[in-house]
Amino acid sequence: MTYTTGAAEDYLKTIYSHTEWQGDLITPSALALRLGVAPSSVTEMVKKLATSGLITHVPYGPLALTDAGRLRATAVVRRHRLIETWLVGEMGYDWDQVHDEAEVLEHSISDRLLEAINARLGFPTHDPHGDPIPAADGTVLRPPASLLTDATVGQSGTVLRISDRDPAVLRELAADLIGPGTEFTLTAPFTIALADGQSRLISVAAAASIWVTAPD
Amino acid sequence: MTYTTGAAEDYLKTIYSHTEWQGDLITPSALALRLGVAPSSVTEMVKKLATSGLITHVPYGPLALTDAGRLRATAVVRRHRLIETWLVGEMGYDWDQVHDEAEVLEHSISDRLLEAINARLGFPTHDPHGDPIPAADGTVLRPPASLLTDATVGQSGTVLRISDRDPAVLRELAADLIGPGTEFTLTAPFTIALADGQSRLISVAAAASIWVTAPD
DNA sequence: CATCCGTTTTAGTCATACCGAAATCCTAGC
DNA sequence: GCTAGGATTTCGGTATGACTAAAACGGATG
Ligand SMILES: [Mn+2]
Ligand SMILES: [Mn+2]
Ligand SMILES: [Mn+2]
Ligand SMILES: [Mn+2]
Numbered sequence A, B: 001m002t003y004t005t006g007a008a009e010d011y012l013k014t015i016y017s018h019t020e021w022q023g024d025l026i027t028p029s030a031l032a033l034r035l036g037v038a039p040s041s042v043t044e045m046v047k048k049l050a051t052s053g054l055i056t057h058v059p060y061g062p063l064a065l066t067d068a069g070r071l072r073a074t075a076v077v078r079r080h081r082l083i084e085t086w087l088v089g090e091m092g093y094d095w096d097q098v099h100d101e102a103e104v105l106e107h108s109i110s111d112r113l114l115e116a117i118n119a120r121l122g123f124p125t126h127d128p129h130g131d132p133i134p135a136a137d138g139t140v141l142r143p144p145a146s147l148l149t150d151a152t153v154g155q156s157g158t159v160l161r162i163s164d165r166d167p168a169v170l171r172e173l174a175a176d177l178i179g180p181g182t183e184f185t186l187t188a189p190f191t192i193a194l195a196d197g198q199s200r201l202i203s204v205a206a207a208a209s210i211w212v213t214a215p216d
Numbered sequence C: 001c002a003t004c005c006g007t008t009t010t011a012g013t014c015a016t017a018c019c020g021a022a023a024t025c026c027t028a029g030c
Numbered sequence D: 001g002c003t004a005g006g007a008t009t010t011c012g013g014t015a016t017g018a019c020t021a022a023a024a025c026g027g028a029t030g
Helices: A006-022 A028-035 A037-049 A069-092 A100-105 A111-118 A167-175 B006-022 B028-035 B039-051 B067-090 B099-105 B111-119 B166-174
Strands: A055-056 A061-067 A145-147 A156-162 A181-186 A191-193 A199-201 A208-213 B055-057 B063-065 B145-147 B158-161 B183-188 B189-195 B199-203 B210-213
Touching: A006 A028, A006 A037, A006 A061, A006 A069, A028 A037, A037 A055, A061 A069, A069 A100, A069 A111, A156 A167, B006 B028, B006 B039, B006 B063, B006 B067, B028 B039, B039 B055, B063 B067, B067 B099, B067 B111, B158 B166
Parallel strands: none
Antiparallel strands: A055 A061, A145 A208, A156 A181, A156 A208, A181 A191, A191 A199, B055 B063, B145 B210, B158 B183, B158 B210, B183 B189, B189 B199
């Protein structure tokens, strides 16, 4: 019933994250791939999550969070991102070093401690990677964004977020002083001009991790 | 081999804690009692811990930590107490509210984060309850202490630590402004006179939780 | 030397999270 | 419409961890 192991939370988070920037519902096979487990493992967990009223699932169809599931998922995401923000803001971590620690702590920190951290940080709205921190009620403020790899030459905009999946990418961009808020113009695939006129060559891996303001 | 689940850490911690102030080795039945599990459960865990080289155990005899086991145990205690100190010092917790949170986090926080917390706190030597924080190498500085219930009338001394087992006791003492460092003279079982001349009536439960400097 | 208490053995339970192989479903393309 | 092939589920397991009651055992004590 009140089934909330760390594994279940990770499934919920992954289901939620898939829709967060990609838009469409996730399929069991995509979920298996993302989590690095066999499809049959997904089927099993899906059964438990559906029984607990956290997702809906028509057999052979894609997965969708229920309201309860979305609330639980955003709660985990909220923890993850607040913890990351805290590690960078107060504990001396770099933005490429926070993910693993947050991945563990998001399952064990109490609500009370989380809110204490939140208050200390001054109720931040975004984590170090530019990801919005869901509110306690599950609300998320997320502006339209598109990948730098989908941008056209000449397009200008602002970096909104960097996927924190690949630490090497984060280090590359940190060295280039590129992060959320950076204003740019794409001058070639993938070279960008910064506001101060400097030019930066971006690796393909990095470009595929950078989400920017949607073009007009 | 490198067997370190949360449960195993709790067994090690409990074995260690028993010797910390009581002195003698713990027996399986005492351990079972303290942990709230059946004796057969202890036997099983003891087998695993012994196989992993963390404790020594002659059948039907008491339990003793090996050097490796003691190091692991003090490491967990160190985490527990640093976390408690941090919760009180920076996160607005009262000293009767930190135990449960520390009980969970002590198993999931990383060494790196622990050391960052330690540094922020200025490398404290004692937790909010007056318990010494073991060093990273397992060293513990612990002055001789005895229970207030064992003190004789007229005896003077300083409160060294309060057992954090019972939150109600902690709240009682906080209301009386009694804590580690409080100087006192025992005027009756259990009334103490404080340095400013004020007198305090101490409940039996509280007196049995207060450790004071050993009499000369 | 018998008794009895603490300890261990035995034989299980229960929960969680996996997996591969086989069966089944669904649909896109013919 | 039919069918092949890919996705999904079912089925039968494995593995681990933590726990238990009941029975057998051992050893110190009276
Ligand atoms: Mn992250
Ligand atoms: Mn992040
Ligand atoms: Mn404690
Ligand atoms: Mn303490």
